[in-house]
């Protein structure tokens with residue numbers, strides 16, 4: 001039985017990953033400080049005797065060393081996430097996203113030198129591409145981050161440092177790492193509290209509130225169902241040729257945010273109005289967004305067999321169902 005460690009395991013993606021790994025018969029441990037995640041997300045997992053949960057921070061060196069001591073595989077997902085959180089708390093974003101990755105890599109390297117080959121999955125983000133103006137991004141594209149005076153870019157920059165460091169450990173020490181740049185991931189359990197657009201729209205539509213679309217709503221994004229993303233992550237980890245490489249992970253089906261809002265209103269039969277607000281009102285005067293975010297998935301599709309099982313409409317329907325249950329409507 002393999003022992004998998006998931007950091008950020010009480011989070012949105014982390015909790016689905018924990019369930020997937022348990023479903024495969026693995027022993028699974030999770031660490032989470034519950035800063036944006038919740039133990040409620042692990043209600044199913046906690047029923048399984050092969051699951052062990054620790055509430056704590058991945059910045060705690062002793063805890064990380066102890067948790068990594070007998071892990072066979074590590075999925076590092078713990079991070080400060082969400083545009084709103086990043087704009088509000090840039091110190092927390094930078095510190096949470098860089099130091100624990102350093103700590104985990106150093107500890108895995110120590111085990112590697114002692115003869116234990118433990119693979120690391122690093123959850124990175126499409127934010128590392130910044131505002132690259134290309135219509136479709138592939139993994140070799142330049143990172144075009146904005147000014148350091150704009151806190152928003154600290155998230156992409158911190159994830160880019162994580163990637164550089166993980167790839168350096170691969171290059172210099174042959175520590176096996178797989179880097180996944182997640183594009184927008186959505187699904188049941190995602191919280192709208194930190195700026196995530198789909199859960200916010202769905203909650204507004206179900207409660208009769210306005211759906212607030214930032215700017216002109218013509219920003220383009222691709223939304224992938226969390227189950228597809230988790231399946232891809234696990235398959236990448238099981239693929240020897242994925243080590244030492246970076247992969248775009250997500251959907252490549254673009255939609256504008258305004259069209260997403262209209263779809264949510266349509267699929268919920270809601271009478272909620274759609275209204276526009278300026279970025280300055282939503283975040284701050286210096287907020288800068290990325291207009292177009294679409295991945296090229298050629299490298300991923302040449303490496304793994306998994307293909308998305310959920311269309312966007314099915315994905316939105318799953319979020320609506322989950323939110324209805326949560327709100328009791």
Ligand SMILES: NC(=O)c1ccc[n+]([C@@H]2O[C@H](COP(=O)([O-])OP(=O)(O)OC[C@H]3O[C@@H](n4cnc5c(N)ncnc54)[C@H](O)[C@@H]3O)[C@@H](O)[C@H]2O)c1
Pocket residue numbers: 007008009010011012013014031032033034035036037038056057058059076077078079080081096123124125126181182183184185186
């Ligand atoms: N959801 C997306 O669309 C998306 C897109 C790109 C990248 N990602 C990446 O995927 C990963 C998971 O994101 P998510 O969407 O599930 O967000 P999430 O906020 O639900 O998950 C992050 C988890 O990390 C935990 N955490 C934060 N700081 C911690 C610390 N110091 N110690 C222990 N736990 C800590 C949080 O409590 C939370 O449970 C993150 O690394 C994120 O950057 C997500």
